[in-house]
Amino acid sequence: MKKRILDSISRPEDIKKLSIEELESLAEEIRAEIISTVQSIGGHLASSLGVVDLTLALYKVFDFSKDKLVWDVGHQAYAHKIITRGIEKFRTLRQFGGLSGFPKMDESPYDHFGVGHSSTSISACLGMAVARDILNQNHKVIAVIGDGSMTAGMAYEALNHAGDLEKDLIVILNDNEMSISKNVGALSSFLSRKLAHKRFVKFKQDLKRWLKQVPKFGEEILNYARKSEESLKNLFTPGILFEIFRFYYIGPIDGHNIKKMVQYFSEIKELNKPVLVHVLTKKGKGYPPAEKDPTLYHGVGKFKPNKQDKDKGPSIPTYSHVFGDVLCKLAEKDKKIIAITAAMPEGTGLVKFREMFPNRFFDVGICEQHAVTFAAGLATQGFKPVVAIYSTFLQRAFDQIIHDVCLQNLHVIFCLDRAGLVGEDGPTHHGSFDLSYLRLIPNMTIMAPKDEVELQNMIYTAINFNGPIAIRYPRGKVMGVDRSDEFKNIEIGEGEIVRQGNDLIIAAIGNMVYPSIDAANIVYDLHNIDCCVLNLRFAKPISQNTINLIGQFDKILVVEENTIFGGVSSYILELLCDHWKIKDKNILRIGIPDRFIEHGKPHELRKMLGLCEEGIVEGILKLIGKE
Numbered sequence: 001m002k003k004r005i006l007d008s009i010s011r012p013e014d015i016k017k018l019s020i021e022e023l024e025s026l027a028e029e030i031r032a033e034i035i036s037t038v039q040s041i042g043g044h045l046a047s048s049l050g051v052v053d054l055t056l057a058l059y060k061v062f063d064f065s066k067d068k069l070v071w072d073v074g075h076q077a078y079a080h081k082i083i084t085r086g087i088e089k090f091r092t093l094r095q096f097g098g099l100s101g102f103p104k105m106d107e108s109p110y111d112h113f114g115v116g117h118s119s120t121s122i123s124a125c126l127g128m129a130v131a132r133d134i135l136n137q138n139h140k141v142i143a144v145i146g147d148g149s150m151t152a153g154m155a156y157e158a159l160n161h162a163g164d165l166e167k168d169l170i171v172i173l174n175d176n177e178m179s180i181s182k183n184v185g186a187l188s189s190f191l192s193r194k195l196a197h198k199r200f201v202k203f204k205q206d207l208k209r210w211l212k213q214v215p216k217f218g219e220e221i222l223n224y225a226r227k228s229e230e231s232l233k234n235l236f237t238p239g240i241l242f243e244i245f246r247f248y249y250i251g252p253i254d255g256h257n258i259k260k261m262v263q264y265f266s267e268i269k270e271l272n273k274p275v276l277v278h279v280l281t282k283k284g285k286g287y288p289p290a291e292k293d294p295t296l297y298h299g300v301g302k303f304k305p306n307k308q309d310k311d312k313g314p315s316i317p318t319y320s321h322v323f324g325d326v327l328c329k330l331a332e333k334d335k336k337i338i339a340i341t342a343a344m345p346e347g348t349g350l351v352k353f354r355e356m357f358p359n360r361f362f363d364v365g366i367c368e369q370h371a372v373t374f375a376a377g378l379a380t381q382g383f384k385p386v387v388a389i390y391s392t393f394l395q396r397a398f399d400q401i402i403h404d405v406c407l408q409n410l411h412v413i414f415c416l417d418r419a420g421l422v423g424e425d426g427p428t429h430h431g432s433f434d435l436s437y438l439r440l441i442p443n444m445t446i447m448a449p450k451d452e453v454e455l456q457n458m459i460y461t462a463i464n465f466n467g468p469i470a471i472r473y474p475r476g477k478v479m480g481v482d483r484s485d486e487f488k489n490i491e492i493g494e495g496e497i498v499r500q501g502n503d504l505i506i507a508a509i510g511n512m513v514y515p516s517i518d519a520a521n522i523v524y525d526l527h528n529i530d531c532c533v534l535n536l537r538f539a540k541p542i543s544q545n546t547i548n549l550i551g552q553f554d555k556i557l558v559v560e561e562n563t564i565f566g567g568v569s570s571y572i573l574e575l576l577c578d579h580w581k582i583k584d585k586n587i588l589r590i591g592i593p594d595r596f597i598e599h600g601k602p603h604e605l606r607k608m609l610g611l612c613e614e615g616i617v618e619g620i621l622k623l624i625g626k627e
């Protein structure tokens with residue numbers, strides 16, 4: 001068997017010794033390695049395949065033991081991981097104890113900045129460039145950012161600042177015309193090669209027609225215009241946009257032509273000013289099913305080799321599906337419902353809504369802040385905007401939630417998907433904080449369903465509410481409870497007893513309710529301990545009735561999949577303190593501890609943190625004194 005070049009790569013410097021032909025072969029080998037690894041363990045496939053050639057060209061020209069490289073989002077950095085960690089380690093990607101799916105500073109000296117949320121790369125690189133100059137150092141700083149990530153305001157804040165400082169900084173725009181879905185927004189059509197070309201051709205035709213009518217000088221000007229076609233063309237390419245920010249624009253360059261990229265990068269390396277290199281790539285490059293459907297293959301679970309299409313979806317629906325389905329049903333009757341997503345129509349379950357109600361669906365791009373204030377504007381006009389954003393990404397819009405929605409008490413419905421531990425994507429993506437960051441805001445109501453029926457009723461309750469209201473639900477499959485089309489209103493702030501018992505009370509919220517019931521049944525069978533289990537349903541408000549019920553017990557266990565700080569258990573402590581004497585009470589809290597939780601399978605992480613039946617059993621025994 002022919003020896004692979006990949007097997008001779010043990011350090012990034014090895015790339016420098018390779019010829020262009022060898023780099024081209026290596027690119028094929030790396031793509032094959034990425035495909036087979038993702039097939040067996042899941043991961044971000046299409047984006048990573050698209051930048052293999054670009055990665056090799058960068059490593060050929062630059063020296064990242066001193067030059068800095070920041071991958072925006074970082075989901076596309078698999079080739080970078082292979083080059084800097086080796087294949088064996090790469091195969092542990094996203095698994096508990098293995099490599100993270102994203103660049104992470106404490107994982108490798110070649111990961112110059114930790115990423116996961118989009119559009120941070122230019123800001124971080126500008127900070128590094130300023131530090132370099134203050135310290136009189138001499139190295140290059142490079143941000144690689146996708147066209148999807150260029151929809152976020154933060155990228156422009158950084159360009160604006162960078163152009164003003166005129167620092168030596170290279171921004172590589174990796175343009176594959178895709179975000180997770182098709183990229184959106186006016187800018188994306190401006191970037192679009194087809195449109196830019198079309199606009200240019202039309203302008204040329206109009207100009208020609210007009211000049212031909214101009215007597216005497218017309219023909220002369222036309223000849224001149226022909227000569228300066230290249231500079232005219234610039235007016236119709238994205239160059240003009242970046243030049244306004246005082247970036248020197250280079251491109252577009254074929255992002256799969258390693259030879260060309262190496263030539264360009266070698267020249268760019270000699271420039272000492274802000275440069276934007278526009279590179280065109282194909283998302284999913286080298287794997288036909290992913291090239292054909294890059295959205296489906298953006299992030300995948302493990303799938304069978306040689307299977308043309310990965311499984312289209314699990315038979316048991318997810319919380320996202322139920323959310324999308326219920327919202328469609330409600331929107332059929334209520335024309336005021338509007339759905340908003342920030343570049344995640346598939347992930348949040350809104351594809352069906354987009355098809356059914358195209359005029360009431362808005363994908364705003366990776367713009368969580370704008371999504372929230374846009375919703376606030378709609379709410380002032382009597383609409384019922386439903387903002388569906390993952391828990392972790394809504395963190396971006398904290399001020400907009402406070403200032404634009406809650407301060408004005410507007411009826412905006414927040415649906416926070418992927419709340420709690422998300423698993424393999426790790427600490428950048430866990431939804432660990434939402435109960436805390438939402439709870440402290442006046443006027444905010446927060447719910448969390450124990451199952452899909454409750455999710456359905458909570459959406460219904462939220463639509464008929466008046467004021468800011470949030471529902472947080474976990475990633476993954478629902479409980480499998482029978483759902484009917486009957487929607488029920490839930491009384492605000494009221495919990496429900498789901499198991500009677502006298503020895504202690506377990507107050508649980510969201511996905512922790514069923515494990516609490518299971519744990520209560522186990523301790524009853526094994527130890528004759530009889531627990532009352534309360535499904536809180538609300539993280540805020542918690543009604544006086546509900547807190548009185550909890551307060552009657554001397555032994556209280558609170559369980560939530562949220563940081564232990566500032567979430568539901570903190571709230572219960574505060575309420576008990578205000579309304580009851582807590583001196584004689586024995587209270588235990590189970591939640592996400594005050595640290596960032598690593599990546600791994602959700603059940604592994606829950607087991608580690610005691611957010612499962614066994615952990616709750618342990619908690620009960622501790623409270624009872626039977627450890």
Ligand SMILES: Cc1ncc(C[n+]2csc(CCOP(=O)(O)OP(=O)(O)O)c2C)c(N)n1
Nearest residue numbers: 047116117118146147148149178179180343
């Ligand atoms: C703040 C934030 N919102 C949403 C996401 C989810 N997300 C991850 S990748 C991605 C698309 C990025 O598109 P682009 O930058 O063009 O990269 P590509 O995958 O096309 O290479 C999105 C929306 C995120 N990582 N961060």
